[in-house]
Amino acid sequence: MKSCQQKAMETLLHGHGYANQLKHIMDHSESDSSMEREDLANSVLHCFSDALSILIDTNHEDDDQSNNSSPHDSSPVLEKPLHKRGRKTSMAESSDYRRHESPNPIYHDGFLWRKYGQKQIKESHHQRSYYKCAYTKDQNCEAKKQVQQIQHSPPLYSTTYFGHHTCQLHQAYATFPVDTSDPQDSHMIRFDHPNPSPHQVHDQNQNHNQIHPKDEYMSSPEKAEDWSPSHWMSSEVAHAVEAFGFNPFIRTSTDLS
DNA sequence: ATGATTTGACCCGA
DNA sequence: TCGGGTCAAATCAT
Numbered sequence: 001m002k003s004c005q006q007k008a009m010e011t012l013l014h015g016h017g018y019a020n021q022l023k024h025i026m027d028h029s030e031s032d033s034s035m036e037r038e039d040l041a042n043s044v045l046h047c048f049s050d051a052l053s054i055l056i057d058t059n060h061e062d063d064d065q066s067n068n069s070s071p072h073d074s075s076p077v078l079e080k081p082l083h084k085r086g087r088k089t090s091m092a093e094s095s096d097y098r099r100h101e102s103p104n105p106i107y108h109d110g111f112l113w114r115k116y117g118q119k120q121i122k123e124s125h126h127q128r129s130y131y132k133c134a135y136t137k138d139q140n141c142e143a144k145k146q147v148q149q150i151q152h153s154p155p156l157y158s159t160t161y162f163g164h165h166t167c168q169l170h171q172a173y174a175t176f177p178v179d180t181s182d183p184q185d186s187h188m189i190r191f192d193h194p195n196p197s198p199h200q201v202h203d204q205n206q207n208h209n210q211i212h213p214k215d216e217y218m219s220s221p222e223k224a225e226d227w228s229p230s231h232w233m234s235s236e237v238a239h240a241v242e243a244f245g246f247n248p249f250i251r252t253s254t255d256l257s
Numbered sequence: 258a259t260g261a262t263t264t265g266a267c268c269c270g271a
Numbered sequence: 272t273c274g275g276g277t278c279a280a281a282t283c284a285t
Contacts, residue, residue, distance in 0.1 A: 116279095117276070118263070119277095262282080266280100267276105267279100268276085
């Protein structure tokens with residue numbers, strides 16, 4: 001069941017990303033990022049728990065193929081829509097979506113997003129932000145996502161992805177150099193490599209629509225400044241793309257069943 | 258100057 | 272008419 005492996009892989013990669021962020025903070029922490037560390041640690045645990053539940057569910061599926069139950073429903077990563085009032089064709093009720101809840105909003109999910117709207121949702125204390133893939137125009141990529149804080153204390157953010165990426169991110173991955181200048185961070189890829197080749201300059205120009213997480217969600221402006229322009233990405237993500245022959249962040253409609 | 262974000266207006270389905 | 276989703280002009284950041 002490849003799609004389940006993909007889901008598990010994706011979740012693990014999310015967890016790995018969080019772990020990398022945590023490591024980055026711990027490497028550079030001076031004092032006041034304890035909350036952020038705690039959030040990230042919780043995210044890491046959350047992702048690993050999700051991945052484990054997916055894998056366990058997959059085993060159950062293999063054990064009992066004839067049973068048409070939907071084991072994914074138990075995973076918070078694959079939450080089904082909360083049936084709500086509103087138009088039937090609303091994004092949340094389309095079949096092609098996935099929802100992820102975490103203590104902090106997901107900005108660095110491997111894709112470049114452009115914010116195109118923000119709205120106060122009725123019966124919610126927090127605004128909902130709307131993002132499109134940065135390649136919507138260039139490559140007709142129809143992927144979208146919504147980010148909304150759904151709980152204040154402890155903070156909980158819901159990130160909902162709609163559609164799937166048709167942009168050629170594999171190529172983008174292939175062009176991003178591994179930054180080996182810092183031995184401590186040699187396993188990381190910097191999107192804003194200090195000495196980009198002409199090819200990379202082209203890609204950077206294409207990627208100008210990256211999200212600047214300067215909005216209300218970032219608890220630390222210093223960290224936001226540190227992370228957002230760089231768009232850190234673990235090289236393991238790129239390796240997974242090569243090794244598995246798929247981008248773990250790209251979801252197909254079959255993954256969503 | 259250029260590109261991204263913000264935010265009020267508009268669209269459309271319930 | 273209401274409310275969620277999107278557009279696009281204004282504003283902001285680099």
